[in-house]
Amino acid sequence: MRELFELRGADPELLFSPYCWRVRLALLHKGLEFHSRPLCFTDKAPLACSGQQLVPVLRDGDCVVHDSVAIFQYLDRAYPERPLLGTGEAQSRARLLERVIFQALRMPLLKILVPRVHALIAPADQAYFRSTREKALGMSLEAFADPQAGTAQLRQALAPLEAWLADQPYLDGDSAGGSDYLVGGLFFWAWCLGTQPWATESNVGAWFQRLLNHYQTSCGPVKRAEPDGQALAVPTA
Ligand SMILES: N[C@@H](CCC(=O)N[C@@H](CS)C(=O)NCC(=O)O)C(=O)O
Structure with a gap:
């Protein structure tokens, strides 16, 4: 099992x-x-x-x-069929990409998502979330949260992905692979919490939609919190 x-x-x-x-x-x-x-x-x-x-x-x-x-x-x-990261140098490169992109996207996304996570978790979890995150951030959730600044920072951080996805549908090439899932997880985080701080009409927006459609076609609808209505209408590039 x-x-x-x-x-x-x-x-x-x-x-x-x-x-x-x-x-x-x-x-x-x-x-x-x-x-x-x-x-x-x-x-x-x-x-x-x-x-x-x-x-x-x-x-x-x-x-x-x-x-x-x-x-x-x-x-x-x-399960060696359909490798995610591959082996040797390929794996090492995929892990480097994960580190670099994660560092660039996590903080901007956190500034946007912290209030939504807090609002959408069980009441019994809220005090735990607040105390662990405030300790890690060194400030109150309210002082840290800044969806507007987070969205502006995210827009800048997405620029390399936006350019990369102009030439191919997925980060890994013609079909989705481990890099798409490592990065895509961050986008599912935001989307499931009811936000979409990237433009629908952008290469990044189209890429995420491809990943989401593929997942939903195979696994059924993904539960999403009530959207906050802040999807961007302009390209991120
Ligand atoms: N490096 C770990 C990070 C895992 C992680 O931070 N998980 C969070 C959920 S997003 C968690 O379990 N948090 C529980 C807690 O803070 O007690 C991974 O890639 O899986």
Whole structure:
């Protein structure tokens, strides 16, 4: 039996973790079915088998793996058909891309998403989310959150992706691969929380829509929080 432990909102169907979305997309890529185990932030007991407290955790028979990139590597080892990251230099390049893009996009997205995460998680999770994030950020959620600044910073950070996607439909080329899922998880995070801080009419917007359509065609509709009405109407390039 294959199980994916992932993060849920107050609504158990609202799955929004960027790292868990990476793994959902990777499992679809490999054609592997799984049972979803959606957990609240404070529901840590089911994660004990992984020896740590963060999701995603994939339990695949006797094997338990945590950390999205480690799960991609595990999937490539255990199911070599349709590689996600590949091996050797290819894998190393994919992981470098993950680091660089993650660093560039995470903070702008957090400035936009922090208030929405707080509003959409279970009341019992809100105090935990506030105290852990305020400690990590060194300031109150209210002082950190700045959707307008986050959107402007995100627009700049997306420029290389916008240019890259002018020449090919996916980051990995003609079809989606590990890089698309590593980066795409961040976009699912924002989209599921009801925001879309990138232009629909842009290369990035079209790329995300392709990933979303592919996922929804295979797996059914993705639960999304009530949109905040802030989708951008102008290209990001
Ligand atoms: N590097 C890890 C990061 C995992 C992570 O930060 N997960 C968050 C969810 S988005 C989490 O489990 N948070 C629970 C908590 O803060 O207690 C990965 O790539 O999987």
